[in-house]
Amino acid sequence: MSTIHDEKCDKVTLLTGRDDIYSGVTVDQNLLAKTVTLFERQLEQSLIAWRQAKRRGIWLSIPHDQTELIPTAQKFGFVLHHAKPEYVMLTHWLDESDLNKLPSYAMSTVGVGGLVVNKKREVLLIQERFTNVKDYFTIPGGCLDMGESIEHGVEREVFEETGIRAHFRGILAFTYKAQFRFGHGDVHFACLMSLDENEENQKIKFDPLEVAASMDVLDGREQLLEPDRIEVQLSNPNRSIWDIMMYRKKSIDKK
Template sequence: MEAERVELLSVVEDHYGGVVVSLENQEPVDSELFSSILEASMNNWKQQRKKGVWLKLPILHSNLVHTAVKAGFKYHHAEPEYLMLVRWIPETPDTFPANASHRVGVAVFVVNDKKEMLVVQEKSGVFGGTALWKMPTGVVNEGEDLCDGAIREVKEETGIETKFVELLAFRQSHKSFFGKSDLMFVCMLEPLSSDIQIQASEIEAAQWMPVEDYAAQPFVQEHEQFDFVAKICSSKLDGNYTGFSNVPTCTSSGKKTYLYLSNSDASLLLASKQD
C-alpha cells in the first residue's frame, strides 16, 4: 500500500538560497501534525540544497514553538505578534544576519530667539526626582525618521510645536537596553509656539531656560558627555559650529528617506536639484 503523502509547508524563496515560511494566514494546527509536515518539508529543502529556513510563527501558533525547537530551530527575534525562528541546513557556519542591534533615540535642543532652550524635569527613569533640567529625549518609533521623531517627542512632552533645523551630533554606547547598543542623536529644532503644556504622566516640569544657565548646572559640568553637548549647542548659537540638515531623497528601491549633510553642501545640492 502506498504511503500517505504528507503535504509540505508553503514557502517564499529569499535572495540568499533560503526559504521563508509564514503561518500568518493559516488556521491553528495540531503540534503532532505540524511535526510531520515540518519533517517532510525539511527533507525536501535538503534535497533542493536550500541553506537557511526562516519560520515565522504568529502568536496564534505559539503551540508550535516547542515542535520547531525540537526540529533544530532556534530563536532569531520576537515582535508583539510573532516569533521568528531559524535553522541553517548545510554543514557550514550559518550566515543568518543578526537581529537588530541598536535602539535609536533623540535628545532635542529647542532654542528660541532669546537664546532660551526648552528643558524638562522627568518624573521617573534615571533622572526622575533629581531636579535636573535636561533636554527633551525619547526613542524613535519603528519606521519614523529622526527629524520626525524629534518633533514628536517635543510635542508629546511639552506641547511645543517645532520644525527641524539640524542634526548636531550623535553618540553610540553599548551593552545598554536588553544588552543592545544605543544610538542617541542630538537634534536642533526651532520652536513654532511658546506656551508649554507638559505631559503629566512623564514630565514633572518644563520651562524656557537661558542656555548658559542650563550649561552651568553642576550635573552638566561634572559629566563629560553632557558638558560636551552643551558646548556644541553654545557654539552653534555663536555661529562657530555647523550641523547636518535633512535633505529629502530616495533609496535605490524608491523609498523616500533623508540624507543628513552639512548645511553648505545641502544648499548646493538643493540648488543644483532645482536647476
C-alpha cells in the same frame, strides 16, 4: 504547492515560501499544518526537501495562535530568533559547511532629543520625572516608535513632553551606549529644532507623567534657559562608551 505522501499514506503539504538571494527561504505561515502531529511530519519532509535543494537558512514564522508548534520546530533544530505580538520567528541554518550567517534581530533602540531654540537664543529644557540623575535638566526627547522617522519622532516627543510645536532642522550629534536595555545598544540623536514666526509665544505645558519640571522646580525663574548656561558633560567617565547629556545644575542659577 508541493505535496507528498508519507509512510502512513497521509498527504503532507511541503512548506514553501519566499526565496532570498542567500539561498534561504522565508516560510509561508499560511501553509503550516493545523495540528502538532501533522506539523511534525510536514516539517520533517520539508527539511529533507530544503536540504536536497541546498537551501542554507530557513525563516519560520509561527502565528501567535499556533505557538503549540514551537516545541516541535525546536526538536528539529530551529532556534528562537525574535517575537512580536503577532508571531514568533524561528530560524534554522542548514549549511553545515559554513558558519551560521543569518543576521540577528535588531540590536539597538533609537532615541531622540530636541534642542529647541527661539529667537531670543533661549533653550527649552526639562527635568525628567524618572531618572537616576537628580537636579539636572535635559532636552526633551525619548524613544522612537516602531517604524517612525527621526524627524517625526523628535517633533512628537517635544510636543508630548512640553506642549511646544517645534520643527526638525537637522542632527547636531549622536551617541551610542553599548549596554542600554536587555543587553542591546542605544543610539541617541540630538536634533536642532526651530519655531515658526507664529509659534514663538507658545505656552509650555509639561506632561506630568514624564516631566517633573515646573515653575516651582525652576525656583520661579523662566523655563527657557540661556544656551551659554548649559554644560555638556560626560555622565559616566568610567564607561568605555560614554553617553552625553545636556544639563544644568539648579545650583548654578541660585542666587
